[in-house]
Amino acid sequence: MNEITLQIKYTEYNGTDQLPFDDKMLIMKARDAAKKAYAPYSGFRVGASVLLENGIIITGSNQENAAYPSGICAERTALFYASSQYPKVPIIAIAVSTINISATSSDIAKPCGACRQVMAEYEDLSGKPLRIILDSTDKVVIVIGMDSLLPLRFKKEDLK
Ligand SMILES: [Zn+2]
16 A cells, blocks of 8 residues: 655735736736626636747636536637637636625635636647636635646546
8 A cells, every 4th residue: 555645836926016917917817707607506607817838818707507517608608719719729728807796705716626627628639737816805816737626637548
């Protein structure tokens, strides 16, 4: 028997002041996208912005539905649109912001498991660690690479 311990790594910032320009811009776009969410059931509005290697930024927001499972998260709205419009263009960064009208905490945005799985596959396709920017009102977390957000993940190679 071997007991194995995995470590995850991220960097926490107090606000956006110390962030590079690209990160600040992605956060602004994700915050703006969150305002456009269709979230009448949860009241939890999420925005995502995706930076492609060609410099184009795609945004998305969560889209809910009365048939709950038919809705989709902001991250996947943006990622799938990016890949649909610009297939084979590497996705190099994603920022996620939330507006939770009923919450009292200002915790960072945290992608769900399904979105992490999708982010990881686009990272694999790009061949480079994805830059993940998780926003909140008073701090920002930067994660480099999906190994820190979804270790031991299912990969397309597992289908063989
Ligand atoms: Zn999600």
